[in-house]
Structures are given as C-alpha cells and as structure tokens.
Amino acid sequence: MQIPLLTPGESKVYKALVELGESSVGNILKQSGVSHSKIYDILKRLGEKGLVSTINRRGRQYFSPSPPSALKKLITEEKSKLDQTQLLMNSTIEKLNVRKNTSSPLSPLTSFEGFKGMKTVLDNIIDNLKKGDEIFILGAPKKIGEQAGGYIKDWQKRRIKKRAVCKIITNKDAPSWNDKTYSWWKKSKKDKLTFTKRSDQIAPAYLVITKTSVTTIYFAVNILSFTVEHRDIAKSYIEFFKQLWKA
Known part of the structure; x- marks a missing residue:
C-alpha cells in the first residue's frame, strides 16, 4: 500500500512504525526493508x-509514529501549496499577456499536433467566448466521437454555460446526441443556444469558426x-457557412 503524498521509502518506513510502535532504527530497517544508507534521511523527512x-x-x-489521522495534514498543506501556485500562475499569465500585447504582432497562424494540442486550441476558443457570441462548426466527423468524444461533450457544456450560440453542420456519419443521456444537449436546443443540421456529405476536416478565427482540425x-486569427478570413468563412446552412 503506497501512502499518497509520501515517497515509496517514506511510505514503507511510516507503515513499519505504525505496525511496530516506538522502535529503534534496527527494527525499523527490518520491518520496512529500506536500505541503511537511506533510513535516517527518510526519518528526518517524516519528522x-x-x-x-x-x-x-x-x-x-x-x-514513534504520529497517528494515521496526521496524514490529513499533508492534504491541507498540499492544497495550500496549490493555492499559492495558482496565484503565482495567474500573476504570471497576466504579465505574459501584457508582454504579448505590447510586443510585435504574432503570426496569425498557429498549429499543434496531438490530442493535447487540439485541447489547447479549443480551450482558447472557450476562454475568449462571451455571452451571445456565435460559433459555427462544420464537419463534425465520426472520428471525433472515437478520438475525442468525452472532451468535445465537456467543451460544449462549457460553451453552453457561457451562453454562447453554436450552429453545427455535422457529417452524415456523425454520432447522434439524442438519447436520454444528452438531456443537457436537448435543453440547449430548446434554449436556442444550439442549432444542428446533418449534411449528406463528409467534410475532410472539423472546422470551428468564430468572429475572429478559423480552426481546422484533421x-x-x-x-x-491549425488556427488562423484573422477577422477578414473568419468573416468569409462565416458567410460560406451561412450559405451551406440555407442550402
């Protein structure tokens, strides 16, 4: 049994002490199985x-071991560290955004590879959404359900929570979200936050279009x-999408 927030060595020594009670180093060594060269360092860290x-x-x-309930203190300390890290990270992000805004213009094109890269691109879209904003999605393929279905559902829930409107033209082979487990999806349609149409074609990619960007996912x-940050390009894609929507 590995104790969370302890190293394997610390876990072995603490468990040995709980079983033995007050003990000398020799007995702890026998019970825990850790090496003599590490025991004092481990005991010091546990102290x-x-x-x-x-x-x-x-x-x-x-x-002597402290009661097992003392392990709860490790969680409290870990939470405190995470809170401090979050504050530091938020401050760092703000400073970096200031540098980004005052530096020379960035390339309008960014590209990523892999599932995490796709999440970075789509999370960025969500982060910049405001109530009433529109998103246009073209091509929702069958593969998106196979490779990223869980994430896309979570992404859509976050979009709905922000009260942003989404129009989707899915591929003909796209999975349906109409069973009982998708009551939140049906409600978003009733609330006029989600509109869907099924195409009789299969698009070669998954396009996510906003008023400022076009993201293409293969x-x-x-x-x-791939994301292109360009209002004029985004505008032309939106017009193209609207023509398909009317067809």
Missing part, C-alpha cells in the same frame, strides 16, 4: 512532515490542429 517523533533513552534513539493518425 519534518509531522509524522514521526524521536526520543533518546539511555543513549539510544527511538522513533483527425488523421495524429490529430492536427
């Missing part, structure tokens, strides 16, 4: 974490994602 106390008796050092052996 710093408040999980082990020490006492000298007749010139010999003995170690579900090949590796997922390839």
Whole structure:
C-alpha cells in the first residue's frame, strides 16, 4: 500500500512504525526493508512532515509514529501549496499577456499536433467566448466521437454555460446526441443556444469558426490542429457557412 503524498521509502518506513510502535532504527530497517544508507534521511523527512517523533533513552534513539489521522495534514498543506501556485500562475499569465500585447504582432497562424494540442486550441476558443457570441462548426466527423468524444461533450457544456450560440453542420456519419443521456444537449436546443443540421456529405476536416478565427482540425493518425486569427478570413468563412446552412 503506497501512502499518497509520501515517497515509496517514506511510505514503507511510516507503515513499519505504525505496525511496530516506538522502535529503534534496527527494527525499523527490518520491518520496512529500506536500505541503511537511506533510513535516517527518510526519518528526518517524516519528522519534518509531522509524522514521526524521536526520543533518546539511555543513549539510544527511538522513533514513534504520529497517528494515521496526521496524514490529513499533508492534504491541507498540499492544497495550500496549490493555492499559492495558482496565484503565482495567474500573476504570471497576466504579465505574459501584457508582454504579448505590447510586443510585435504574432503570426496569425498557429498549429499543434496531438490530442493535447487540439485541447489547447479549443480551450482558447472557450476562454475568449462571451455571452451571445456565435460559433459555427462544420464537419463534425465520426472520428471525433472515437478520438475525442468525452472532451468535445465537456467543451460544449462549457460553451453552453457561457451562453454562447453554436450552429453545427455535422457529417452524415456523425454520432447522434439524442438519447436520454444528452438531456443537457436537448435543453440547449430548446434554449436556442444550439442549432444542428446533418449534411449528406463528409467534410475532410472539423472546422470551428468564430468572429475572429478559423480552426481546422484533421483527425488523421495524429490529430492536427491549425488556427488562423484573422477577422477578414473568419468573416468569409462565416458567410460560406451561412450559405451551406440555407442550402
């Protein structure tokens, strides 16, 4: 049994102490199976974490475990560290955004490879959405359900939560979201936040169009994602989408 937030060595030594009670180093070594060269360093770290106390008796050092409930303190400390990290990260993001806005113009084209790259591109779209914004999606292929179905559902839920409107022209082989598990999807249609049409064609890619960008995603052996940040190009794609929608 590996104890969360402890190293394997720390976990072995603490478990040994819980089973033994107050013990000398020799007994801890036998019970835990860790090497002699590491035992004192491990005991020191456990002491710093408040999980082990020490006492000298007749010139010999003995170690005692804190109650297992003391492990909860590790979670509290970890949460505190994460909160501090989040504050630092938010501050770093703000500073980087300022540098980005004041530096020379960035390339309008970005590209990513793989599932995480696709998430980066689509998450960026969600992050910049405001209530009432429109998104146009063309081509939702069968493969998107196979390779990224869970993520796309979560993405759509976040889009709906922001009250952004989405129009989708799916491929003819696209999976249907009409069973009972998709009540949230049906509600978004009722609320006029989602509009869908099924094409009788199969588009070669998955296009996500906003008023400022066009993202093209190819579900090949590796997922390839490309985004063009350009209002004029986005506008022309929106007009193209609207023509298809009326057809």
